[in-house]
Amino acid sequence: MSASRAAAWFEANTHEWSEWTLAQLMEAKAGHSVSLVVPARNEAGTVGDVVGRVRETLVDTVALIDEIVVIDSDSTDATAAVAADAGAVVHRSRDIRPDLGSVPGKGEAMWKSLFVTQGDLIVFMDADLTDWDTHFVPGLLGPLLTRPEVALVKGYYERPGQSGPLDGGRVTELVARPTIALEHPELAGLIQPLAGEWAARRSLLEQLHMPTGYAVEIASLIDTADLLGVEAIAQVGLGVRAHSHQPLLDLGAMATQLLAAVGRRRGTPPAAPDAAPDHQPDRQLDQELDGQVVLRQYRPREGRIEPAERVVLLGERPPARSVM
Numbered sequence: 114m115s116a117s118r119a120a121a122w123f124e125a126n127t128h129e130w131s132e133w134t135l136a137q138l139m140e141a142k143a144g145h146s147v148s149l150v151v152p153a154r155n156e157a158g159t160v161g162d163v164v165g166r167v168r169e170t171l172v173d174t175v176a177l178i179d180e181i182v183v184i185d186s187d188s189t190d191a192t193a194a195v196a197a198d199a200g201a202v203v204h205r206s207r208d209i210r211p212d213l214g215s216v217p218g219k220g221e222a223m224w225k226s227l228f229v230t231q232g233d234l235i236v237f238m239d240a241d242l243t244d245w246d247t248h249f250v251p252g253l254l255g256p257l258l259t260r261p262e263v264a265l266v267k268g269y270y271e272r273p274g275q276s277g278p279l280d281g282g283r284v285t286e287l288v289a290r291p292t293i294a295l296e297h298p299e300l301a302g303l304i305q306p307l308a309g310e311w312a313a314r315r316s317l318l319e320q321l322h323m324p325t326g327y328a329v330e331i332a333s334l335i336d337t338a339d340l341l342g343v344e345a346i347a348q349v350g351l352g353v354r355a356h357s358h359q360p361l362l363d364l365g366a367m368a369t370q371l372l373a374a375v376g377r378r379r380g381t382p383p384a385a386p387d388a389a390p391d392h393q394p395d396r397q398l399d400q401e402l403d404g405q406v407v408l409r410q411y412r413p414r415e416g417r418i419e420p421a422e423r424v425v426l427l428g429e430r431p432p433a434r435s436v437m
């Protein structure tokens with residue numbers, strides 16, 4: 114895609130959440146049902162606020178959302194209880210379709226959500242939000258409810274306290290955007306390609322291969338553009354968003370997952386692991402689910418340099434529709 118085509122996509126497909134009133138969206142919602150899905154691992158501190166405020170505003174006061182579903186992704190804290198108290202339906206990721214096995218990861222939780230939700234429109238929101246607003250949900254639904262040709266809507270936002278308000282996070286700026294520039298320029302108009310707040314039609318989501326980890330967002334964009342064309346993607350400005358931050362070395366794992374998913378889509382599967390895997394899925398679904406790599410990082414210890422190896426899971430789930 115040339116720079117001018119990317120600019121044309123941006124012009125035609127960039128929205129602001131305030132373009133639609135709730136009343137307009139409620140009218141446009143006729144015939145649709147909406148599921149809000151919140152993948153959560155150890156988010157007891159924030160998930161109650163996310164679920165509770167959305168429930169009050171968009172379920173109790175105005176029925177824009179038909180169900181709020183938290184997918185508890187192997188939490189060891191009180192995430193499930195807090196989310197249920199706040200009014201969500203809670204499923205443990207590993208308990209959904211146990212015949213399909215279970216692996217850790219955000220993408221896994223999102224993929225599993227497709228088996229326990231009813232909505233033909235699905236909105237994803239992260240559970241670790243610290244500065245956010247309930248208008249995120251109607252904002253993300255705006256293009257889906259008013260533009261039949263749009264199948265996936267990505268949020269974008271300002272990040273308070275960062276070097277520039279529209280800068281992405283560390284993996285966004287150092288991995289996702291450069292990779293998009295090199296290999297997927299058709300996606301260069303997306304301001305926050307990794308945003309955890311996005312929405313899509315179930316009919317699309319059920320057709321997508323989903324990486325089980327953090328590559329689920331970039332993979333969904335690439336595959337949607339491939340399947341339906343980039344014109345099926347829109348983005349919506351949501352205002353200010355802040356979340357809790359992972360340590361840099363943990364983001365190394367996220368970056369590895371992103372690069373692997375992009376490489377796989379180019380036809381370059383991850384190299385075979387060079388160390389014994391320390392994780393095995395409960396049940397091997399197919400070869401893709403087993404991909405992994407050892408990421409070697411380094412830390413000082415008692416005056417010496419100590420390598421720290423972590424196994425990064427690179428597996429992908431097949432289109433949900435193929436196993437329904």
Ligand SMILES: O=c1ccn([C@@H]2O[C@H](COP(=O)(O)OP(=O)(O)O)[C@@H](O)[C@H]2O)c(=O)[nH]1
Pocket residue numbers: 151152153154155156184186217218219220222238239240241309356357358359
């Ligand atoms: O194995 C995982 C890892 C993350 N998450 C959820 O995915 C969202 C974004 O992940 P995280 O907060 O780790 O990423 P960050 O925003 O810190 O980069 C949050 O709701 C997490 O609880 C999940 O459900 N399972």
Ligand SMILES: O=C(O)[C@@H](COP(=O)(O)O)O[C@H]1O[C@H](CO)[C@@H](O)[C@H](O)[C@H]1O
Pocket residue numbers: 219239281282283284285286305307308309310327356357358359364
């Ligand atoms: O953009 C990124 O590099 C990462 C990490 O962001 P920070 O550097 O911690 O602000 O955040 C992305 O991934 C998160 C997990 O899926 C999402 O919650 C963020 O919206 C997304 O920007």
